[in-house]
Amino acid sequence: MLMKSDFSYIDENLKRIQYNINEALAKYRKSEDKVRLMAVTKTVPYEAVNYSISKGINLLGENRVQEYQSKRDFYDNSAEVHIIGHLQTNKVKYIINSVSMIQSVDSIRLAKEIDRLAGENNKTMDILCEVNIGKEESKSGVLPENAFEFVESLGEFKNIRVCGLMAIPPAEDSEKFLSEMYDLYLDISDKKSDNINMDILSVGMTGDYVNAIKYGSTLVRIGSGLFGARVYK
Numbered sequence: 720m721l722m723k724s725d726f727s728y729i730d731e732n733l734k735r736i737q738y739n740i741n742e743a744l745a746k747y748r749k750s751e752d753k754v755r756l757m758a759v760t761k762t763v764p765y766e767a768v769n770y771s772i773s774k775g776i777n778l779l780g781e782n783r784v785q786e787y788q789s790k791r792d793f794y795d796n797s798a799e800v801h802i803i804g805h806l807q808t809n810k811v812k813y814i815i816n817s818v819s820m821i822q823s824v825d826s827i828r829l830a831k832e833i834d835r836l837a838g839e840n841n842k843t844m845d846i847l848c849e850v851n852i853g854k855e856e857s858k859s860g861v862l863p864e865n866a867f868e869f870v871e872s873l874g875e876f877k878n879i880r881v882c883g884l885m886a887i888p889p890a891e892d893s894e895k896f897l898s899e900m901y902d903l904y905l906d907i908s909d910k911k912s913d914n915i916n917m918d919i920l921s922v923g924m925t926g927d928y929v930n931a932i933k934y935g936s937t938l939v940r941i942g943s944g945l946f947g948a949r950v951y952k
């Protein structure tokens with residue numbers, strides 16, 4: 720019988736994911752390259768999240784502010800938290816002091832509010848620019864052709880540090896979009912703008928993380944592959 724507290728499936732999933740990451744790194748990347756593994760927690764009970772932290776996960780990805788608020792007091796606080804879902808401007812105040820990065824910045828309006836609240840709280844907030852690489856109507860993010868200009872304007876905010884790019888490529892034809900995303904990342908990196916770091920390329924989820932590593936990913940965001948299929952409430 721599977722007890723509620725039996726999280727051994729997470730051990731197996733984590734081992735397999737780490738094996739695959741290392742194999743992809745060895746196959747496709749330079750020996751000094753590293754990929755960080757994020758556990759994406761949407762719909763996952765905090766007990767399972769804490770179990771994954773006890774097994775070495777040190778980075779959590781949160782999609783929904785309200786769900787995060789209901790769980791964060793129960794999380795083992797040894798893991799860092801990044802916001803990865805679409806963030807409404809009026810919700811920045813709820814997360815500004817409990818996350819170390821906002822990966823889903825895609826408007827100046829949102830950046831302004833992050834900058835303002837970061838300033839009020841005497842901090843610099845790390846952010847990524849989200850790119851809608853597949854130009855899908857259902858997804859957020861700036862269009863790839865506008866990404867450089869957008870990133871440059873983010874560089875002007877005093878309390879924001881731009882650290883790279885994030886994307887959710889379409890599931891269909893994902894390799895083509897991963898490759899386009901990598902080109903865009905290299906392109907913007909080459910331009911070396913003031914106040915812009917391009918250290919992080921956050922691409923790759925359960926279905927495409929091996930290919931994402933092939934195309935330069937430095938951070939993969941895994942949900943269902945680690946915690947099992949999501950049951951939507």
Ligand SMILES: *Cc1c(COP(=O)(O)O)cnc(C)c1O
Nearest residue numbers: 759803924925940941942943944
């Ligand atoms: C849900 C989600 C993920 C993880 O998706 P899986 O396919 O379950 O690994 C990664 N990134 C974002 C932005 C997500 O919303």
